[in-house]
Amino acid sequence: MRQEDADEETTSTTSNNNGNTNVRDGEEEEEEDDEEEEEEKWNVKKETLIQQVSERLKKGDLNTQIQAAKDLRKLVRKSSSSTKTRSKFAAAGVIQPLVFMLFSSNLDARHASLLALLNLAVRNQRNKVKIVTAGAVPPLVELLKFQNGGLRELGAAAILTLSAAEPNKQTIAASGAAPLLIQILYSGSVQGKVDAVTALHNLSTCNKNSHPIVDAKAVSPLIKLLKECKKYSKFAEKATALLEIISNSEEGRIAITESDGGILTLVETVEDGSLVSTEYAVGILLTLCQSNRDKYRELILKEGAIPGLLQLTVEGTSEAQKRARTLLDLLRDTPEKKLASAVLEKIVYDIAARVDGSDKAAETAKQLLQDMVQRSMELSRGRIQHTTAACPSSKISST
Numbered sequence: 001m002r003q004e005d006a007d008e009e010t011t012s013t014t015s016n017n018n019g020n021t022n023v024r025d026g027e028e029e030e031e032e033d034d035e036e037e038e039e040e041k042w043n044v045k046k047e048t049l050i051q052q053v054s055e056r057l058k059k060g061d062l063n064t065q066i067q068a069a070k071d072l073r074k075l076v077r078k079s080s081s082s083t084k085t086r087s088k089f090a091a092a093g094v095i096q097p098l099v100f101m102l103f104s105s106n107l108d109a110r111h112a113s114l115l116a117l118l119n120l121a122v123r124n125q126r127n128k129v130k131i132v133t134a135g136a137v138p139p140l141v142e143l144l145k146f147q148n149g150g151l152r153e154l155g156a157a158a159i160l161t162l163s164a165a166e167p168n169k170q171t172i173a174a175s176g177a178a179p180l181l182i183q184i185l186y187s188g189s190v191q192g193k194v195d196a197v198t199a200l201h202n203l204s205t206c207n208k209n210s211h212p213i214v215d216a217k218a219v220s221p222l223i224k225l226l227k228e229c230k231k232y233s234k235f236a237e238k239a240t241a242l243l244e245i246i247s248n249s250e251e252g253r254i255a256i257t258e259s260d261g262g263i264l265t266l267v268e269t270v271e272d273g274s275l276v277s278t279e280y281a282v283g284i285l286l287t288l289c290q291s292n293r294d295k296y297r298e299l300i301l302k303e304g305a306i307p308g309l310l311q312l313t314v315e316g317t318s319e320a321q322k323r324a325r326t327l328l329d330l331l332r333d334t335p336e337k338k339l340a341s342a343v344l345e346k347i348v349y350d351i352a353a354r355v356d357g358s359d360k361a362a363e364t365a366k367q368l369l370q371d372m373v374q375r376s377m378e379l380s381r382g383r384i385q386h387t388t389a390a391c392p393s394s395k396i397s398s399t
Helices: 003-059 062-078 082-091 095-102 107-121 125-133 137-144 149-163 166-173 177-187 190-204 216-228 234-246 250-258 262-272 275-291 293-302 306-315 318-331 341-356 358-390 393-398
Strands: none
Touching (some): 003 062, 062 095, 095 107, 095 137, 107 137, 137 149, 137 177, 149 177, 166 190, 177 216, 190 234, 216 250, 234 250, 234 275, 250 262, 250 275, 275 293
């Protein structure tokens, strides 16, 4: 092929490519225009549907309200801007009639209104507060008493969702929901138990509670759930947080130690948990030991707590490290319970190797052991000074 022909072919090809590109760009622009037009039509239609559904909920008979509640749920879920749709429904006044439906003796009405309220509350703090203000908590608590597992667990899901809003916590905590949520920990489905634990955790963070949200009755199912879940999960963090609250009572401490695998599960959480769950778990073990060292120290040592506690003094949060060091001091408080030096050095070396690598393990382990010795000496001096101060001066001089 001559050079001139080659140049012409190249120019022709380029021209064709540019033409194709322009055609594609034009098609894309048309498609975008069509999509915008369709979206605009849908938004206009949606506004009309919101008003129609709202009117049927406010003025219709019960059957009309049930269908309207179902339509509301579908409309929220279908909407690409679901947050705005939730707010528009609330502004249209649908929350109060939906709450009234929760009081109905018709189970279909309760079910439909509950699902609609859940859809309005999700990711909308203002709607959560409006729903509680409208009086939703008492009928939801009644649902928690149902033998109908589906409705009962929907009630728990609603309590969970509403309790995520800070202004709602005190109202729900005072409603008597907590003992009913604890019952779900014993007999609910897996999802029901997860929702119950999360709801109880939400309520436990309310500073205005006059009494603890959970008591010793919750220990057995919480330990069982903690035993079965991943120790670094968010669920484990909530379960250990609740157990720490319970451990502040003697009944709670007894329940933890008498629960099947209770202390072992906490020790495993110290070893394998997240930064949050390890802090709670070591806090529980420390509370046990501080309340009655003679009673609980042997039980903790028996489950092999020392390696995990030593690891926590290096890798935990500052609070977890502090708790672990204090607990280690308590566990080593009597001569017969002190670890053999070779065993202790091996444990510390293994931890140092995991933290800083084998190259620096020896140096890190040496520093850790020196810190432990220094801490032990300080404690010994403190005990001697305390004993001396407690002795009469005549006995001191005579000795």
